[in-house]
Amino acid sequence: MKFKTSLAAAAALALGLAGAASAQTKVGFIYVGPVGDLGWSYEHDQGRLAVEEHFGDAVETTYVESVPEGADAERVLTQMALGGADIIFTTSFGYMDPTINVAEKFPNVMFEHATGYKRADNVSTYSARFYEGRHVIGLIAGEMTETNTIGYIASFPIPEVVRGINAAYLAAKSVNPDVEFKVVWVYTWFDPGKEADAANALIEQGADVIMQHTDSPAAMTIAEEKGIYAFGQASDMMQFGPNARLSSIIDNWAPYYIERVQAVIDGTWESTDTWDGIGPGMVEIGEFSDKIPADVAARAQAAADAIAAGTLHPFTGPINKQDGTPWLAAGEVADDGTLATMDFYVEGIVGELPQ
Amino acid sequence: MLRLERRRQSSRIMFWTTPLIAVALTLIIGGILFAILGVNPFAAMKIIFLDPFFHETYGPYSRTQFLVKAVPLILIATGLSVGFRAGIWNIGAEGQFVMGAIAGAAVGLALYPAEGWWVLPLMAIVGALGGFLWAMIPAILKIKFNANEILVSLMLVYVSYNFLAAMVTGPLKNPDGFGFPDSRNFTDVEATTLPLLYEPLGLYTSGVVALIIVIAAYILMEKHLLGFQVKVTGQSPRAAKFSGVKPALIIAMCLGLSGALAGLAGLFEVTGPAGKLTTNFPVGYGFTAIIVAFLGRLHPIGIIIAGLLMALTYIGGELAQLVLNLPAPAIQVFQGIMLFSILAVEVFINYRLVWKKEAV
Amino acid sequence: MFGDLSLVSLIVSLMIASTPILFAATGELVVEKAGVLNLGVEGMMLIGAISGFAVAVSTGNPIVGFLGAAAGGAIAALIFGVLTQYLLSNQVATGLALTLFGTGVSALMGQPYNGLKPPPSPRLDIPVLSDLPVVGPILFSHDIMLYVSLLLVAAVWYFLYRTRGGLILRAVGEDHNAAHSLGYNVILIRLGAIAFGGACAGVGGAYLSLIRVPQWTQDMTAGVGWIALAIVVFASWKPYRVILGAYLFGGVTVLQLNLQALGVNISAAYLSMTPFIVTIVVLVIMSANRRKTSLNAPAMLGRIFHASH
Incomplete structure (x- = not known):
């Protein structure tokens, strides 16, 4: 959506990317369903809670649930970035174009898009096998x-x-x-x-x-x-x-989320394409x-x-x-x-x- | 006992003060809700109603989003309001929105990657036509077979959802999209991108079109014979018949107009804010627009205000989720409370409370 | 072609699938007969689904749960009732607001109940009869609430057309001014109908959370309330036709899933549309047959009543 990328860019630049100076690392998540769906969005939120647990006060997490894909997602992502998020996980395929668009406006915010195929310098993709x-x-x-x-x-x-x-x-x-x-x-x-x-x-x-x-x-x-x-x-x-x-096949996003947040904290985050399976633990087989x-x-x-x-x-x-x-x-x-x-x-x- | 008594004429004072009473009620009841949820009510209200305008970080961007959210609601609600005034219940604007988007998008994809100023207008016309034709199904079934339009238009919403799924996983699937269920992105090509006219307000061409249509609808309803006939039909179908109104014409006109506008809104959505067809690009504008139409008292100006207000609660609600970590359902409850409050106090424009001794 | 399709089990599943719609539509029928259009069915069903679930889980008794669902649905409906009857608010907008409100409230109420299992509901089990082939599974082996839904339709029919109270209720829906001048309290009668409709919608929602799916999940009605509204129209406001409409819709839904499982060579996307299209087609056929007669819609449907004297 090249033709509207400048929409929030001006605002973002004027504010000098608010929140960048904060000591806490801010981690944002957006979910396509309610966290109470006990399925897809629920498991991503479990990943978020694991991040909170792992890092304690060093991170602050925030999420918005039930965000429709498309224009609404782009707005929520922009507001998250404006709010000073350092890294944002966009957890549905349909968030692909909104993620790319918003990432273009906020080069200092890292984005992690689940299940998509478009990447950029500050956009990684990840999915599970x-x-x-x-x-x-x-x-x-x-x-x-x-x-x-x-x-x-x-x-x-x-x-x-x-x-x-x-x-x-x-x-x-x-x-x-x-x-x-x-x-x-x-x-x-x-x-x-x-x-x-x-x-x-x-x-x-x-x-x-x-x-x-x-x-x-x-x-x-x-x-x-x-x-x-x-x-x-x-x-x-x-x-x-x-x-x-x-x-059962359990989506276990926690290890990946913790690793990527750690990379942001360490300043070693790079754009990657991850497609992990049982080996790294992203796909977990429930007890027999x-x-x-x-x-x-x-x-x-x-x-x-x-x-x-x-x-x-x-x-x-x-x-x-x-x-x-x-x-x-x-x-x-x-x-x-x-x-x-x-x-x-x-x-x-x-x-x-x-x- | 307390009872309502009809005023001789509408109260101008109440016309202006009822919105304030509604706001006060919303703040009080909504505040209680937020307090129960463990959130500072004052902070929550400030975030929902003021921060989208004035917050130093979020405000400048949020201000660009009202029209993005409000324009489709206003466009659809304007069409629906004409039908509602005639007593014709198009509950399926959502389906017409979807079919308009698919029809217009199909043209854009067939021409891809055509360049030229005429591409987008053509898509818009086909989009409106798609919504129009989809709305003609309930219209014709009502005219020819007496089939109730509430049922037909509502059922067709679900048909359109399934049709959309079939299209984006089939013929309209992006050939370069690795099999994912979406179409090409229309905003990648200038000829199929809805132009953004004024960035600081997020004003797309669709906003201008919506304004023209609202004015046209006003003229139609207030100055044109057809508008008069629509209103007569709504007040008394029998009287309308005696005065020479053709019911079939009114049915076709009302459903067709609302369908065309919903279809147009759908096409604007996929060529602008949404960017492409996906299985879930329709976010319920067709249903929310019904609320907007009645909240705006079926009047063009009212619809504009109601559309902007609904947009505000969506945008402010998202901010509240983001900043206060409120769950999304809390925002739905809050929207419900606000609507209840507004609907509850409207009565005092035309009625007043009086103390009367028991009448019997 | 339908060699593997067992008609008996198809009928059994369609009855279960249709029952939430049947409850909600029967309730809404009474509301509309009284001249009130409440579009908040979806919201009331969700509130009923969680109220019923919560009560059933905490008491361990599913029947008490259904009573809780009825109470929850009725309370939600009374918000609509007070607004539309005393404060004369627009019924369409208030009903839609109720759906928003109910969706949100049910999700908030439901948070502690995610992942719990409700107690099993009692089933009819009559020696001999329940074991009969064909008739046994179709007529004598369902859960109790399924029979309640059918009895409810019969009771509503009896009330509307064979009792004085039903006559008054219909009179209110046909001409509220006349009913008022005859001395009937239009507002109270309508409030009663609205509460009854809410209770039925609530029970329909609880049928979903306690029997058909048995679990609570946010937004679990997924549009059933809207279908129920359509079925009232389909039935042209006649109780027995609500059964026809609900079972037709549920039946085609179940049939299309069975056809897919059978491997019938029709695209699944188009098969998924069939319940909606068949409902429209049948409505058209029925409407066309009685073209010259009235549509049975209550004359005062959706109109505001205010006693001027």
Whole structure:
């Protein structure tokens, strides 16, 4: 948005970037959902609290929740920067352009944008390799299903979600050749009622293990009620399904947030592109339920360890695309570029990917 | 007992003092709310109502944001107010906003990266047309089949949300966007960027267009036969019929006008402040505009004031979250309290409290 | 093509999915029959959802929870009632303000309840009957509140069309001046209707937080209140048609999710639109059939009443 960048620039310069002299490091966060969503925004806020805990009085954190992407985000970011923030975490993909625009006006404020691809001298990007976690829970799901049907509640057909489905499917298939995935697209990130309906629909269609890529714990509560299995998404969700929950993929932003804030304090912050997985702890696998047989749990743990060690990649050939065309040759590993833009199902998944 | 008695004529004194009473009520009740939440009420009020104008750090920037937030509300509310006066309930301006944005954006993307002064006006016309046509669905169903426009226009909001999701993950997806659910950014190309006319106030071209439309709407309603017919229809549909008003025309005109203005607002949003289509660029302007229309008593000037006031509470509310770490829901409650206060005291313009002995 | 689709389980799920809408729409129907338009359903549902959840968790009794939800919804509705009936405020704007207010209040109230589990609600379990094939799951195995929602519709129908009180309430909605000159207290009757509508919306919200999803999450109604408002219009203000509308909408929602799970080859984005489009289409068909007759909208809907004498 070059043509309006000068909007706040004048104000910013006139004030000499207020707050720069403050001894405390000011850390700002903006969230796309309410911190009470118990999913995406909740976990980012847990990261913020960890920063507060770690640094104590050396930092001051502030956040604004439920900020719509677009013009509102740009305004909130500008106000945060004007308020003297030293580093700002923008925690949703849709904040990408607003982050870049505001960063251009405040060269002395560092920005960290989650899940995007645009960077600048003072804008880093970071994201988590959730598909590594999907591989691990896919292994468990493939072994635990008795109906050989795994239900998947998906939000929007974007690479992040498609990648998760593919990773989970390949893993499940590797331990259970008869496994079948049923995918329901709900076209929302957060709608507990609809997510619950989707879980019910999948159960009716024979699914006895449910995975989800939406934010609320609704599917977990339904799984508990119906006596089937499910996995926690974003947060552990143990309390919603003490019997149903097999494990979970937890977004653990705390180590990254602490590291980046430390870099600002030390004056060593640089623009980087981080895509971390199980190894550095950004993706955490929740404790295995005792419902999982010991040998299955051991194999899943081994896979998680191998991924962390870098000896196993969830997308290792031979893998064909859904239409049968070859994607990866035997032993070949998917490159990050293809993963980041993944817009196809792998071979074996039934149903059409919405385009 | 205390009771209300209708005044012979509206009180001019009360016309000017009721807003002050409303402010006082808001400060008192809202202050109690903030005190309960453990926040200094005076600090909170200062941040919400004064700091967006006068704060030395935030003020200069916040002042540029009122129009950004208020113009779409005013534009949509102006269109809605005409229909509301005729008793035609377009509750689906949000959907028309979305469809206008999609239609106009589709033209811009088809022409991408065309240069030329005519691109944006063309997009604006198609945007208005998109909103107009979307609003014609409830209009035609009402005229031809007697289908209630509240239901149809409201249901079409959800259809438009799903259509938007299909578009930004499908045909209108940014080809260079790594598969993410958004369109190209219109503000990267000058021909599709809504011009910012006066920076210190954040005045985009849309603000000027909105002002012209508000004036036009005023003339339509107060000086033109059609406006008279609209008002007659609203007061008494039967009387309107006898005086030769064609109900079908009024229905089509009211829904079409509000749809076109909502569509135009949508297009302005994606070529200006929002910059692009995303699954969640609509932030509920279509619904908030209904409040703005009634808060402004369906009058053009009132709508402008109401739109600016709503904008202030959004911007001040964000500042309060930022500075005082108030949760976002507290701001919603506060907005509710403010609206209740304003709506509660309006009655004293046309009525007065009197002490009467029991009548029976 | 629908080989794998079990009609029985589809009907069972659609009844559960539709019940929050059914409660809220039935309440709003009574409000509108009294001539009042309260657009604050979404806000009242959210307040009901958290009030019911909080009471159920702290007492351990879901039925007491539903009573709490009704109380919460009714109190929220009475804010609207006092403003619109005594202070003659605009109903549309006040209702929308109530939605803002209720959304915020419920989120603030709900903070301590994130992540808690509500006590399970009692279910109907009649020996033999509940175990019957087809009829058992559809008719005799639901949670108690689902039956309450259907009884509520019947009760509202009976009240409106078979009792003197219902006649008076409808009279108030059709011509408040005439009702007033006959000596009826228009304002009190309307306040009663508004409180009843709020209580129903509250129970509908609690059905979501205590039974359908069972959990409390901020903003969890996600637009159900708006659908309930549309269903009242769909029903052209007739109680039994509220069941039709709610079950139709819920049914198509559940059906489209099932079709997706079945792997039907229609784009999911377009399938997601079907509940809304089907509702419009059915409304059009029904409206067109009775084109010449009145729409049954209460004549005084949304109009302000002030007794001048």
